[in-house]
Amino acid sequence: MSNVIAHYRALHQIPELSCKEYKTADYIENALRELGYAPTRVGATGVTAQLVAGEDRPWVVLRADMDGLAVGEETGSPFASRHPGQMHACGHDTHCAMLLGAAEMLRGKVLPQNILFLFQPAEENTFGALEMIAAGAMPQDLTASFGFHVWPGVPYGVPATRVGALMAASDVFEIHISGRSAHCAQRSKGNDALLTAVDIVSAFEEIESHAEDKDSLLFCGSIHSGTTHNIVPGSAMVRGTIRTYSPADRQVIKSLLAKKVEDAVAARGTQAEFIWESECPAVMNDGALVAQLREVVPELAEAQPTLAGEDFARYQELAPGILIWLGTGDTPPLHNSRFFVPEQLLEKGVELWQRIAAHDWKK
Ligand SMILES: [Zn+2]
Numbered sequence: 001m002s003n004v005i006a007h008y009r010a011l012h013q014i015p016e017l018s019c020k021e022y023k024t025a026d027y028i029e030n031a032l033r034e035l036g037y038a039p040t041r042v043g044a045t046g047v048t049a050q051l052v053a054g055e056d057r058p059w060v061v062l063r064a065d066m067d068g069l070a071v072g073e074e075t076g077s078p079f080a081s082r083h084p085g086q087m088h089a090c091g092h093d094t095h096c097a098m099l100l101g102a103a104e105m106l107r108g109k110v111l112p113q114n115i116l117f118l119f120q121p122a123e124e125n126t127f128g129a130l131e132m133i134a135a136g137a138m139p140q141d142l143t144a145s146f147g148f149h150v151w152p153g154v155p156y157g158v159p160a161t162r163v164g165a166l167m168a169a170s171d172v173f174e175i176h177i178s179g180r181s182a183h184c185a186q187r188s189k190g191n192d193a194l195l196t197a198v199d200i201v202s203a204f205e206e207i208e209s210h211a212e213d214k215d216s217l218l219f220c221g222s223i224h225s226g227t228t229h230n231i232v233p234g235s236a237m238v239r240g241t242i243r244t245y246s247p248a249d250r251q252v253i254k255s256l257l258a259k260k261v262e263d264a265v266a267a268r269g270t271q272a273e274f275i276w277e278s279e280c281p282a283v284m285n286d287g288a289l290v291a292q293l294r295e296v297v298p299e300l301a302e303a304q305p306t307l308a309g310e311d312f313a314r315y316q317e318l319a320p321g322i323l324i325w326l327g328t329g330d331t332p333p334l335h336n337s338r339f340f341v342p343e344q345l346l347e348k349g350v351e352l353w354q355r356i357a358a359h360d361w362k363k
């Protein structure tokens with residue numbers, strides 16, 4: 001048995017927001033050092049450690065994400081967050097704990113390939129994986145990457161995944177519209193930014209209907225515009241997201257949206273600046289790799305895809321990879337203030353990591 005539960009309890013109490021995982025990174029680094037590894041700090045809060053089988057061997061990356069959320073914890077757990085207003089409500093603490101447990105159980109073992117334990121910050125804002133890659137954390141001779149995510153709704157203790165898109169591409173945008181304000185009594189002297197925003201957002205459902213996959217989503221979560229009842233609004237801001245499983249649908253929605261913005265500003269005499277806040281591709285699990293995983297993990301269940309995003313997708317752009325959900329059963333949902341992971345599940349994750357690390361993925 002590993003120290004996974006102790007790691008989980010410690011990390012659960014110190015959740016930190018994306019890009020600010022300093023205490024978490026320190027904890028992970030210390031834990032790895034105590035296990036005899038020589039961890040590397042990547043950027044401000046990323047951590048990696050190597051288990052080398054031989055210099056000529058290929059690499060497999062085992063990844064855990066590290067960040068918490070701006071959610072006030074309401075679980076009543078004796079190991080609840082000590083950071084007010086912040087919580088590990090997405091289970092990333094369990095991911096780190098399970099990977100530390102794996103590092104503990106695997107140390108000293110002679111494996112078929114080199115293993116990189118990769119602790120990645122800032123998954124929630126989808127920038128962390130890109131930063132780890134930009135910082136050169138990924139091995140050159142990379143065979144495959146694997147990641148776990150605890151998953152409510154999948155039966156307790158059951159690992160699940162699927163071939164192809166498991167999680168959607170997530171594109172987040174802001175449209176800044178500028179017009180000209182005027183008294184409402186002389187509205188022809190103004191250019192209405194609010195009506196431009198309304199025109200654009202009203203077209204969202206029609207744009208969505210051009211996607212092949214009917215689950216594809218073009219969503220507006222916020223419009224800000226106007227100050228009072230009798231002034232033509234001179235500015236407006238629309239914020240939303242596109243969620244798609246297929247690159248084709250992603251492209252269709254993006255280009256129809258851009259066209260709609262162009263037409264709306266032309267009709268209203270306004271201007272728009274389009275800003276992509278983040279653009280993360282879909283988590284696409286490689287078919288041949290999943291077939292191998294089924295041999296290693298025969299109890300692997302079939303997962304239903306979700307429109308939530310995950311920047312594990314970035315590692316899959318470098319080499320085949322699989323994101324695996326680990327069922328928490330009938331727990332509250334992710335990002336909920338009462339979300340929890342039954343502690344006994346964590347040893348199952350450690351055991352799965354050991355099986356994955358011991359398999360020869362190159363064969
Ligand atoms: Zn999350």
Ligand SMILES: [Zn+2]
Nearest residue numbers: 090092123149
């Ligand atoms: Zn998450």
